[in-house]
Amino acid sequence: MRSLLTRFLLVSGLIIFLSTPAIGCVGRVLYVGAQNSTEDKVMAELLVLLINERTGTNVQIRYFDSQDQIYTALKSNDEESRVDIIVEDTNDASSILGQERMTNIDKEYLEIKDKYEAQLNIIWLNPFGFSNNKSSGKPTVSAPLVRRDVLTNFPLLPRILNKLSGAINDETYSSLNTKVESGDKAKNVAKDFLRSRKFI
Secondary structure, three states: OHHHHHHHHHHHHHHHHHHOOOOOOOOOEEEEEEEOOHHHHHHHHHHHHHHHHHHOOEEEEEEEOOHHHHHHHHHOOOOOOOOOEEEEEHHHHHHHHOOOOOOOHHHHHHHHHHHHHHHHOEEEOOOOOOOOOOOOOOOOOEEEEEEOOHHHHOOOHHHHHHHHOOOOOHHHHHHHHHHHHOOOOHHHHHHHHHHHOOOO
């Protein structure tokens, strides 16, 4: 009788354990890399808040002085220096890959996406929707990028971050940045936007 009861309790406990949504990864911190600019601060806060609110995962921002430093951190496995997620555009990505810009921005995005995955083990997610770029007169595509190895522990990340796909057009992007430049905190601006779209 005791054996049957023990077995029942063990099975019941296992069922409860397996049915509990393990979306976040306990003890694992995700790091978003960004440069210390208005644009990067806003986009980084959007990612941090969206992931944290949707999964409960601890997400922090690490700021860098240059793009080179960000990519060094993307390759790092050191807990003290690595980053797992960044926001990138096809203009800067073309430079990273050492290739010329393409006229067709959709084709360019797909080519860069394939090359990043094959050469750098970095996954491009869906574009945000805006084409503003601080260093190029040509339209660009901007999107969240995630290290491939991170997706092993966080398989739901693409689905969560892709909620922002097509949600930020040029007008919205400009408005978010203007609010921060006018003195609002990037975190508050990001939170207000996410709540207004019912993303959190």
